[in-house]
Amino acid sequence: MGEMVISIQDVSFQYPDQTAFALQDVSLRVQRGEWLAIVGHNGSGKSTLAKMLNGLHYPQTGQVTIGGLTLSEDNVWAIREKLGMVFQNPDNQFVGTTVQDDVAFGLENNGVEQTKMKERVLTALQKVGMTAFLNQEPHHLSGGQKQRVAIASVIALRPDIILLDEATSMLDPLGRDEVMDTIRELKEKEGLTVISITHDLEEAAKADRVVVLNEGSVYTEGTPQEIFQMDQELLQLGLGVPFSVRMSQLLADEGLLLTQRHFNEEELVRDVWTLNFTK
Amino acid sequence: MDIKLHEVEYRYAAGTPFERMAITDVSFHIPSGEYVAIIGHTGSGKSTVLQHLNVLLKPLKGEIDIGSRTIAAGRKEKNLKEIRRRVGIVFQFPEHQLFEETVEKDICFGPMNFGVQEEQAKQRARDAIRLVGLPENVLERSPFDLSGGQMRRVAIAGVLAMKPDVLVLDEPTAGLDPRGRLDMMEMFASLQKKNGLTCVLVTHSMEDAARYADRIVMMHKGRVYKTGTPRDIFSDRDSLTAIGLDVPETIRFQHLFEEKLGYPLKHLCLTPEELAQEIRRLRGDRQ
Numbered sequence: 001m002g003e004m005v006i007s008i009q010d011v012s013f014q015y016p017d018q019t020a021f022a023l024q025d026v027s028l029r030v031q032r033g034e035w036l037a038i039v040g041h042n043g044s045g046k047s048t049l050a051k052m053l054n055g056l057h058y059p060q061t062g063q064v065t066i067g068g069l070t071l072s073e074d075n076v077w078a079i080r081e082k083l084g085m086v087f088q089n090p091d092n093q094f095v096g097t098t099v100q101d102d103v104a105f106g107l108e109n110n111g112v113e114q115t116k117m118k119e120r121v122l123t124a125l126q127k128v129g130m131t132a133f134l135n136q137e138p139h140h141l142s143g144g145q146k147q148r149v150a151i152a153s154v155i156a157l158r159p160d161i162i163l164l165d166e167a168t169s170m171l172d173p174l175g176r177d178e179v180m181d182t183i184r185e186l187k188e189k190e191g192l193t194v195i196s197i198t199h200d201l202e203e204a205a206k207a208d209r210v211v212v213l214n215e216g217s218v219y220t221e222g223t224p225q226e227i228f229q230m231d232q233e234l235l236q237l238g239l240g241v242p243f244s245v246r247m248s249q250l251l252a253d254e255g256l257l258l259t260q261r262h263f264n265e266e267e268l269v270r271d272v273w274t275l276n277f278t279k
Numbered sequence: 280m281d282i283k284l285h286e287v288e289y290r291y292a293a294g295t296p297f298e299r300m301a302i303t304d305v306s307f308h309i310p311s312g313e314y315v316a317i318i319g320h321t322g323s324g325k326s327t328v329l330q331h332l333n334v335l336l337k338p339l340k341g342e343i344d345i346g347s348r349t350i351a352a353g354r355k356e357k358n359l360k361e362i363r364r365r366v367g368i369v370f371q372f373p374e375h376q377l378f379e380e381t382v383e384k385d386i387c388f389g390p391m392n393f394g395v396q397e398e399q400a401k402q403r404a405r406d407a408i409r410l411v412g413l414p415e416n417v418l419e420r421s422p423f424d425l426s427g428g429q430m431r432r433v434a435i436a437g438v439l440a441m442k443p444d445v446l447v448l449d450e451p452t453a454g455l456d457p458r459g460r461l462d463m464m465e466m467f468a469s470l471q472k473k474n475g476l477t478c479v480l481v482t483h484s485m486e487d488a489a490r491y492a493d494r495i496v497m498m499h500k501g502r503v504y505k506t507g508t509p510r511d512i513f514s515d516r517d518s519l520t521a522i523g524l525d526v527p528e529t530i531r532f533q534h535l536f537e538e539k540l541g542y543p544l545k546h547l548c549l550t551p552e553e554l555a556q557e558i559r560r561l562r563g564d565r566q
Contacts, residue, residue: 017424041456043426088454143321169454172320172483174523199456240457243528243551250555256562265532273539276562 005160005193006030006053011062013048022048024216025062032160035187035194037204037224040213041238046197049213050165053195054085067160081110083161084154088169090146093153094138099130102138103153110157124156125149127190128182144175148182155186162186164196168203180206201228201242205263212237229261244268280346280365280444280477282309282332288340288352289327301327302501305341309445314471314478316488316509319498320523325449325481328498332447332479333366334359346444364393367443371450373434374427382408382425382433383418389441400440407436412466428459435463439470445477446470452484464491485527489513489549497522510547529554 008028014021023045030036040046051057052064055076064071067082087093096102103121112120125131128148138146147167154162164183168176180203186192196203204210210227212219214237220227228234231241231249240246248261248268257275262268287305292298302324309315309332317325330336331343334350342351345362370376379385386404391397408418411432417425422433431451438446448467452460468491471478482488488495488509495512497504499522505512513519513526516534525531529551536558537543544561548554 042428042454042459166454170450172523173485173525174320199454199460201457235458238456238458240461243532247529247532247551247555250551251558254555254559256555256559265535269532269535269539272536272558277540277565 002031002033004029005032005067006195007065008049008052009063009065011052011059011064013052013057013060021216023052023059026213026216026218027062028211028218028221030161030193030195032193033187033191034209035196035207037207037210038195038197038213039199039201039204039210039239040219043215044213044238045216046213047165048216050085050163050195050197053163054083055079081157082159083163084157084159085163085165086147086150086154086167088166090143090150090170091139093150094146097137098135099125099138099141099149100134102149103156106153106157120156121152124152127155127186128152142175143171144178147171147175147179151179151182151186155190155192159192161193161195164194164198166197166199168198168200176200176203201240205242212239225263228263231261281311281344282346282366282445282477283307283344284328284331284341285343286341287328287331287338287343289331289336290339293339300501302498303340305498305501305503307496307503307506309477309479310494311444311477312471312475313493314468314480314491315494315496316480316482316492317496317498318482318485318488318524319504320483323498323522324501325498327501329368329447329449329479329481332445333363333368335368360393364441365443366445366447367438367441368447369435369438369449369451371453372431373438373451374422374430377422377430377434377437380421381418382420382422385422385433386418386437386440389437393441403440403442404436407440408433410439410466410470411436412462428455431455431463443476445479447479447481449481450483451480452487467491485513485525486529489527489529497524509549513549514547 008026011023011026012021013023038046055071066079069075069079071079094102095105100121103124104117107117107120128151130148168179183194187194198204205224210224211221228241228245231245234241244262244265248258251272252258256272258271285306288303289301290298291301305328319325338352340352342349350356377385383404386407387400390400390403404418405415408415413432422430452463464487467478470476492509495509496506504522513530516526519525529548533548533554544557548557
């Protein structure tokens with residue numbers, strides 16, 4: 001087992017004037033360098049959990065520990081240095097008039113000196129492949145480019161963990177791939193820990209581990225392979241399954257022979273072919 | 280109600296140093312009762328086209344026929360209210376536009392603005408809330424106490440309560456979970472089939488375009504790149520990838536399967552269900 005960077009222990013949370021708990025007895029652990037996907041239907045508690053990891057909410061019972069610090073109002077700023085967030089709407093997270101100003105904003109807030117700041121802005125933009133756009137106005141960028149700048153703004157602060165709150169849901173397929181490739185590279189090269197809250201099953205399928213939330217509680221967790229074997233159950237939870245799993249199911253329903261529910265299109269084609277067309 | 284665009288052009292900030300071409304030479308036809316999908320990547324002009332459909336933007340060149348009205352460049356247009364009622368637009372994240380104290384008031388706002396009496400508007404609110412699949416008791420609640428998915432449905436109910444002939448949808452399922460997305464897409468399809476609504480869907484989802492649309496308009500760099508049925512559009516993968524799009528997953532899978540098979544299937548399958556049946560049939564034929 002690697003080093004734990006996040007530990008959530010029996011956390012519950014209830015919004016004012018609501019009878020149901022938004023989160024109830026949630027416990028989770030995240031290892032350094034891991035990519036964890038959190039999936040769940042609308043209202044399952046995903047966003048509440050995200051806000052709790054960044055000190056925008058505090059647990060009413062239980063505790064959240066990030067990088068060895070137990071979240072409280074006293075150390076929330078230290079925790080925000082460790083965990084950076086990228087939000088859903090690319091247009092809601094720009095403050096600067098140019099790409100480089102925007103990335104510099106967070107550093108300025110953290111009192112980084114001018115000379116160091118310049119270098120860190122440049123390095124961050126290099127890591128997301130956006131140095132060609134230094135002096136561009138952010139609103140002229142495509143959705144995928146905007147999200148890459150948002151990611152640069154986060155990594156310029158050198159967090160250990162990056163949390164993506166449906167960060168690709170407003171992008172076109174190309175923009176989505178662009179952002180996911182950037183994150184994967186950062187994870188591998190910089191050893192970043194990634195938590196992605198998502199409805200995109202193909203995205204969840206690429207994570208190391210998937211946690212399913214349902215009505216404020218952890219329903220189950222496992223590798224993507226384990227999780228997507230429970231296809232019918234996932235549909236009942238308001239979730240879906242990746243395309244190849246769904247296609248496996250439909251082919252099996254039509255009476256075609258398969259060794260298992262496949263996770264990968266090439267493997268599925270091979271399996272369908274070998275068991276049904278070569279005899 | 281048919282809508283026809285003839286060589287429509289629009290530039291933002293026209294006549295200023297910041298002038299920027301948004302769409303040019305855009306011509307296509309939305310036949311009454313059809314389901315038309317507009318696809319194209321971010322910045323291709325989809326949203327600009329959409330705002331012309333109920334004259335929120337007026338063409339700087341060309342003209343648009345909306346039912347019996349013609350909106351032409353360079354003319355003052357009056358009495359657009361009837362067009363705005365008959366062409367209902369559901370913008371992206373329409374729940375951000377909710378503002379009233381109760382869901383009922385929010386849904387009634389549109390129809391009453393168009394002169395419908397209160398009692399009748401309330402009846403429409405009840406009908407609309409049922410159409411979007413919410414229980415009637417939601418009407419008494421504050422829209423802000425509802426979940427994101429429910430708020431989205433309320434906002435759509437507000438548009439439906441105006442009894443539009445044409446429903447224009449800009450990425451209506453963004454941010455919804457997979458089941459919410461499916462329910463909502465099925466709801467629009469049934470409104471189109473059962474209630475005879477014309478649907479115009481702006482989407483990034485090739486799967487939705489393949490499954491629901493009768494006709495697809497591909498936009499690229501402010502122009503119409505191609506129009507056709509889903510089978511026309513998706514049988515030419517190269518022209519899709521050339522403008523940063525791709526075929527739906529089902530068709531990608533079909534191609535993979537055809538590589539093994541060594542020859543193409545009889546036709547292009549637009550949904551996974553159709554493809555699974557086709558593969559079963561093929562196995563039957565070969566045995």
